Amino acid sequence: MLGSAKPSPVPEPARADMESLLLKSVSKQEETYLDQFRQGQKELAGWGHPWLDQVRREAMARFSGLGFPTTHREEWKYTNVAPLARIPFRPAGFVLNGLTQEKLSRFLLSDPGSSCLVFVNGHWCPGFSSLEELPQGVYAGSLADILENNPTRVEEHLARYAAFQEHAFVALNTAFLNDGAFIEISPGLVLDKPIHLLFISTVSDTATVTHPRNLILAGPSTQATIFESYVSLEDGVYMTNAVTEVVVGENAVITHCKLQEESRQAFHIATLQVQQARNSTFASHSISLGGGLVRNEINAVLGGEGIHCELNGLYAVNGSQHVDNHTLVDHAQPHCTSHELYKGILDDKASGVFNGSIVVRQDAQKTDAIQRNKNLLLSKDALINTKPQLDILADDVRCTHGATVGQVDQEAVFYLRSRGIDEEAARRVLIHGFAREIIERIKVEALVTLLEERLSAHLSTYHKTRERV
Amino acid sequence: MLEIKNLHARADNKDILRGIDLKVNAGEVHAIMGPNGSGKSTLAQVLAGRDVYKVTAGEITYQGRNLFELSPEERAHQGIFMAFQYPVEIPGVSNVYFLRAALNSIRRARGLAELDAMDFMAVAREKAKAFGLDESLLTRSVNQGFSGGEKKRNEVFQMAVLEPTLAILDETDSGLDIDALKIVADGVNALRSPDRAIILVTHYQRLLNYIIPDYVHILINGKIVKVGKKDLALELEQRGYAWVGEAVASA
Numbered sequence: 001m002l003g004s005a006k007p008s009p010v011p012e013p014a015r016a017d018m019e020s021l022l023l024k025s026v027s028k029q030e031e032t033y034l035d036q037f038r039q040g041q042k043e044l045a046g047w048g049h050p051w052l053d054q055v056r057r058e059a060m061a062r063f064s065g066l067g068f069p070t071t072h073r074e075e076w077k078y079t080n081v082a083p084l085a086r087i088p089f090r091p092a093g094f095v096l097n098g099l100t101q102e103k104l105s106r107f108l109l110s111d112p113g114s115s116c117l118v119f120v121n122g123h124w125c126p127g128f129s130s131l132e133e134l135p136q137g138v139y140a141g142s143l144a145d146i147l148e149n150n151p152t153r154v155e156e157h158l159a160r161y162a163a164f165q166e167h168a169f170v171a172l173n174t175a176f177l178n179d180g181a182f183i184e185i186s187p188g189l190v191l192d193k194p195i196h197l198l199f200i201s202t203v204s205d206t207a208t209v210t211h212p213r214n215l216i217l218a219g220p221s222t223q224a225t226i227f228e229s230y231v232s233l234e235d236g237v238y239m240t241n242a243v244t245e246v247v248v249g250e251n252a253v254i255t256h257c258k259l260q261e262e263s264r265q266a267f268h269i270a271t272l273q274v275q276q277a278r279n280s281t282f283a284s285h286s287i288s289l290g291g292g293l294v295r296n297e298i299n300a301v302l303g304g305e306g307i308h309c310e311l312n313g314l315y316a317v318n319g320s321q322h323v324d325n326h327t328l329v330d331h332a333q334p335h336c337t338s339h340e341l342y343k344g345i346l347d348d349k350a351s352g353v354f355n356g357s358i359v360v361r362q363d364a365q366k367t368d369a370i371q372r373n374k375n376l377l378l379s380k381d382a383l384i385n386t387k388p389q390l391d392i393l394a395d396d397v398r399c400t401h402g403a404t405v406g407q408v409d410q411e412a413v414f415y416l417r418s419r420g421i422d423e424e425a426a427r428r429v430l431i432h433g434f435a436r437e438i439i440e441r442i443k444v445e446a447l448v449t450l451l452e453e454r455l456s457a458h459l460s461t462y463h464k465t466r467e468r469v
Numbered sequence: 470m471l472e473i474k475n476l477h478a479r480a481d482n483k484d485i486l487r488g489i490d491l492k493v494n495a496g497e498v499h500a501i502m503g504p505n506g507s508g509k510s511t512l513a514q515v516l517a518g519r520d521v522y523k524v525t526a527g528e529i530t531y532q533g534r535n536l537f538e539l540s541p542e543e544r545a546h547q548g549i550f551m552a553f554q555y556p557v558e559i560p561g562v563s564n565v566y567f568l569r570a571a572l573n574s575i576r577r578a579r580g581l582a583e584l585d586a587m588d589f590m591a592v593a594r595e596k597a598k599a600f601g602l603d604e605s606l607l608t609r610s611v612n613q614g615f616s617g618g619e620k621k622r623n624e625v626f627q628m629a630v631l632e633p634t635l636a637i638l639d640e641t642d643s644g645l646d647i648d649a650l651k652i653v654a655d656g657v658n659a660l661r662s663p664d665r666a667i668i669l670v671t672h673y674q675r676l677l678n679y680i681i682p683d684y685v686h687i688l689i690n691g692k693i694v695k696v697g698k699k700d701l702a703l704e705l706e707q708r709g710y711a712w713v714g715e716a717v718a719s720a
């Protein structure tokens with residue numbers, strides 16, 4: 001039809017050219033990292049220790065081989081990292097940029113007895129850290145320190161769990177692994193206060209990248225809570241590419257909590273790799289509020305009998321934020337339970353992905369796995385892709401999963417209004433209540449207080465009045 | 470206090486209320502009875518301002534004002550309270566947080582000082598005790614996992630805290646054991662005063678043994694077909710709605 005505004009379709013050859021152009025620019029980016037590695041590897045902590053050098057070199061080779069994932073990869077179908085791959089990030093230095101202890105305070109737990117390790121742009125900052133209250137029998141400090149002075153202490157565990165062979169970002173992190181937290185808890189020790197790992201990014205005029213690397217070794221029969229948070233004071237473009245490995249000893253009870261509050265222009269890619277021994281309990285609470293493009297992966301390997309694993313997650317995003325949560329629970333042994341609940345709140349044009357994998361291996365009889373994902377869409381442009389992925393090879397198991405996507409319950413809004421609460425406040429109360437179900441599961445009071453505070457501050461930025469869905 | 474004239478309301482293209490007339494004076498208790506699906510809850514919800522019901526004709530004045538000009542929250546500020554037949558569960562919002570927010574919005578609207586958490590807790594504890602509401606229910610999420618009876622008690626408890634001028638109780642007696650029924654009735658009777666009015670929607674004469682109504686209305690098929698004194702409820706209990714239907718048809 002004449003005058004039609006329809007764009008004419010791009011002819012096939014031109015499309016193919018664009019694709020290869022894009023690929024080219026991506027592979028050039030990978031070269032940038034390779035160059036950075038060649039030039040900078042000698043600066044990395046513990047350089048010269050053969051096993052460490054080898055791990056880093058292998059990881060670098062693997063990254064070059066894999067390249068940044070494209071959306072053709074099933075695992076990255078809904079999260080396009082091309083924007084990230086295009087930016088020539090430079091390694092972030094230790095730049096305080098006017099950062100003071102005082103400015104940090106709103107990110108810290110109010111509990112006076114808690115310990116905190118502060119990292120600025122991925123570099124350990126002893127001046128801001130407080131470790132005086134740590135009891136005997138627990139080591140918490142800089143991984144770079146250990147790699148420099150006593151690398152054999154971590155050799156058995158470091159980079160043994162988070163598989164860099166198949167994962168470009170883990171490979172990149174492993175190639176550049178340098179600093180982060182190393183925590184080792186002696187058998188039988190019960191820590192009643194959480195250990196906080198605070199990663200703060202200061203923004204400079206060039207886009208920078210950090211590769212925080214944490215190793216947490218919780219001995220048999222230990223009990224502890226580790227709280228990781230990722231924050232920035234100002235808005236700016238940078239990338240955090242973090243990997244945390246947690247080894248949970250027999251009979252240990254470990255809680256891991258993560259709060260992601262990066263700058264709205266930041267890229268945050270993180271993997272939490274958990275290895276559980278028999279009769280242990282591990283709980284993860286992952287709260288994602290910030291970042292422009294976010295990918296959280298949690299992989300838990302239930303490597304013994306009688307294990308309980310709990311994964312809770314909350315993502316609340318608005319504007320044009322994108323948050324992707326990938327979880328994998330690997331039931332490798334019989335008589336284990338895993339309970340997973342992820343909840344999402346998406347406003348404006350924000351998008352989210354939840355992909356929950358449960359693998360039940362052939363021997364893992366009597367597995368009891370529950371997975372749920374619930375989403376609240378606050379605008380008609382918000383989007384969520386949710387997908388359970390069950391791979392069950394044993395026959396005597398109980399596996400349930402379910403996903404819901406809904407809007408704010410109008411009946412509940414009316415209930416609150418009929419009691420005198422105005423409509424806007426009613427919606428706020430309900431949205432907050434939806435989120436609180438996750439926060440409530442955390443049993444550490446100081447943490448709950450901090451998270452409630454951060455969540456309220458975050459949700460208060462959500463749309464007030466507008467077209468409702 | 471309340472005057473309903475020729476009220477018609479519909480939902481989903483279905484006419485539910487088909488010409489209701491009802492006048493409630495301060496100090497009175499009115500019972501509304503009627504078979505399932507006759508429109509009792511619809512009437513209660515329209516009074517509270519639920520917008521899924523479209524009013525197609527008629528008017529309602531409350532304390533001399535056009536009720537339709539008020540939002541649900543404004544109606545609450547003006548002293549209207551409706552106890553829901555099916556109280557809504559609100560995950561993640563504690564009962565006390567919710568009720569304090571409600572009370573304080575009402576107080577704000579009336580130009581009164583807000584209650585802080587401590588003062589409010591004192592009030593809440595006292596009222597909860599009076600209504601046999603287990604204290605643990607105060608800190609739990611609103612109605613979540615409450616038993617049927619607990620939900621109903623929670624409604625009456627909210628009513629006691631908010632002290633409405635016009636209380637509409639939609640089948641608050643259903644699902645209550647006999648002791649709970651007495652507690653609820655005591656609560657309602659305690660609220661009775663010359664400047665307040667109460668509308669009770671019920672299926673059972675039993676409740677009316679404890680709360681003596683001034684008038685009993687029978688609602689059938691969206692219309693009030695019969696009005697009487699408290700004896701009407703007794704007669705209804707013995708003879709059923711068919712009798713009223715016939716009586717109306719033959720009249």
Ligand SMILES: Nc1ncnc2c1ncn2[C@@H]1O[C@H](COP(=O)(O)OP(=O)(O)OP(=O)(O)O)[C@@H](O)[C@H]1O
Binds near residue numbers: 480481503504521
């Ligand atoms: N939101 C709605 N949409 C469509 N139909 C509705 C709606 N609400 C009520 N109805 C219908 O209107 C009629 C009256 O319902 P209502 O709940 O008012 O009855 P009721 O008298 O309270 O009954 P019960 O004694 O069972 O509580 C019923 O047929 C019901 O199915």
Ligand SMILES: [Mg+2]
Binds near residue numbers: 510
């Ligand atoms: Mg009803």
